[in-house]
Amino acid sequence: xxxxxxxxxxxxxxxxxxxxxxxxxxxxxxxxxxxxxxxxxxxxxxxxxxxxxxxxxxxxxxxxxxxxxxxxxxxxxxxxxxxxxxxxxxxxxxxxxxxxxxxxxxxxxxxxxxxxxxxxxxxxxxxxxxxxxxxxxxxxxxxxxxxxxxxxxxxxxxxxxxxxxxxxxxxxxxxxxxxxxxxxxxxxxxxxxxxxxxxxxxxxxxxxxxxxxxxxxxxxxxxxxxxxxxxxxxxxxxxxxxxxxxxxxxxxxxxxxxxxx
Amino acid sequence: xxxxxxxxxxxxxxxxxxxxxxxxxxxxxxxxxxxxxxxxxxxxxxxxxxxxxxxxxxxxxxxxxxxxxxxxxxxxxxxxxxxxxxxxxxxxxxxxxxxxxxxxxxxx
Numbered sequence: 001x002x003x004x005x006x007x008x009x010x011x012x013x014x015x016x017x018x019x020x021x022x023x024x025x026x027x028x029x030x031x032x033x034x035x036x037x038x039x040x041x042x043x044x045x046x047x048x049x050x051x052x053x054x055x056x057x058x059x060x061x062x063x064x065x066x067x068x069x070x071x072x073x074x075x076x077x078x079x080x081x082x083x084x085x086x087x088x089x090x091x092x093x094x095x096x097x098x099x100x101x102x103x104x105x106x107x108x109x110x111x112x113x114x115x116x117x118x119x120x121x122x123x124x125x126x127x128x129x130x131x132x133x134x135x136x137x138x139x140x141x142x143x144x145x146x147x148x149x150x151x152x153x154x155x156x157x158x159x160x161x162x163x164x165x166x167x168x169x170x171x172x173x174x175x176x177x178x179x180x181x182x183x184x185x186x187x188x189x190x191x192x193x194x195x196x197x198x199x200x201x202x203x204x205x206x207x208x209x210x211x212x213x214x215x216x217x218x219x220x221x222x223x224x225x226x227x228x229x230x231x232x233x234x235x236x237x238x239x240x241x242x243x244x245x246x247x248x249x250x251x252x253x254x255x256x257x258x259x260x261x
Numbered sequence: 262x263x264x265x266x267x268x269x270x271x272x273x274x275x276x277x278x279x280x281x282x283x284x285x286x287x288x289x290x291x292x293x294x295x296x297x298x299x300x301x302x303x304x305x306x307x308x309x310x311x312x313x314x315x316x317x318x319x320x321x322x323x324x325x326x327x328x329x330x331x332x333x334x335x336x337x338x339x340x341x342x343x344x345x346x347x348x349x350x351x352x353x354x355x356x357x358x359x360x361x362x363x364x365x366x367x368x369x
Contacts, residue, residue: 066353069346088342174306180313211308211357221364 028151029137032056032246034074035127043081047127052246053152054135057144058100060167061242062209067173068092072212072241081109090124092172100166148252155203165207181205187228195259197228217241297332301347304329305354311361316369319362326355 032052040047055064064070068089071077077089084091085108093100096107106120113121122132144162147153157163168175182205187197204213217238220226226238233240234250244250304325311319329351336344 066350069349083342086342088346174302176306177309179309182312209309210311211353215356215360216353219360222367 026149026151026244026249028141028149029053031151031249036075036079037127038075038078039080040125040127045121046125046129048124049126049133050124051137053137054140056154056165056246057140057157057163058165060165060209061207061246062212063165063167063169063173066209066212067169084108085111092169147248148255149249151248154248158206176209179205179209189257193261194253194257195261197256198258199256297329300325300329301333301351305350308354308357311358312364314361314365316362316365319358319365322358323355323362326351326358330355 034050034052035047036050037047065072069077070089079089083089084094087095090108093105094108096104098105106123108124109121110117119132122129123134126132141152145153145156145160147156154163158165167173182201184198184200184202187199189196214221218226228238230250232238234244236245239256240250248255304322307314307322311322314322330348333344333347333351
């Protein structure tokens, strides 16, 4: 009997760990959600809900965070209606003229608007409002591949051509030379229960280019200069700038620690 | 004839003088406005290949970024947002070239 208990103990511990981490799996719909409320409440409108799942299916990270100039930290850009109306930030695309997939992108903000046009405000200013959003998560993501934790597998979606994110915005983007991606490399793991991290420059540069990560997030490429720790990453440093916020969750260990131990 | 060479003629001369002062100025303003953006696009459009550049090429790109900075800073208040966005973009671009230069020097 005692032997049976000891045999089952590792399995029970594994199951317990799975349930604990399952509780931490992000909800696919709210993953990457940003609430913009720097100025909205003062202006008497609901805060803006920004869905990364919608925008990242259409644009690369670099286009918005480098070319358009959105900060990587939520709330840091200090977007307001006046800026949008000048054609920057949200207004860089949401100008009522640009099109995507044959559809005109609605204008972000306006100084004067009719009663009918108020509905347009609610397309973004929709915090705690039910049924005002035109594009819903379930309908939009129906055709996208699902990965771990029922989250969207963006990497696969790109590889399969289900999404083709734009990397150039006329009048705003720089026409970049073709990328010469650096080779993949491994980062040694000090834990014996986790394999080394295989880092793919190609996959990351496809979405981010080079200048979004270097030197701001990664200041050195010298092997061994930076000591990574999961604690720091969970606190939002290095990989944690994007992962667990917008890019896949840090609980999906095997996405980085790819090889079996 | 006298009418042609008289008051109207003076008026034409005055107009010509004003035009000679204002028009080239307008032309320069439009050109200058495009000019810094063209330079920005040329300089910062090469970040993808930065690690393939030589040390001298990278130093030249950094110097061009440094020359561009005061030109963007000079944009008037009507372009304050553009100024803010492009200064940030220029910083990221310049920092990346400096990073690539550091990497190159380390490799040597």
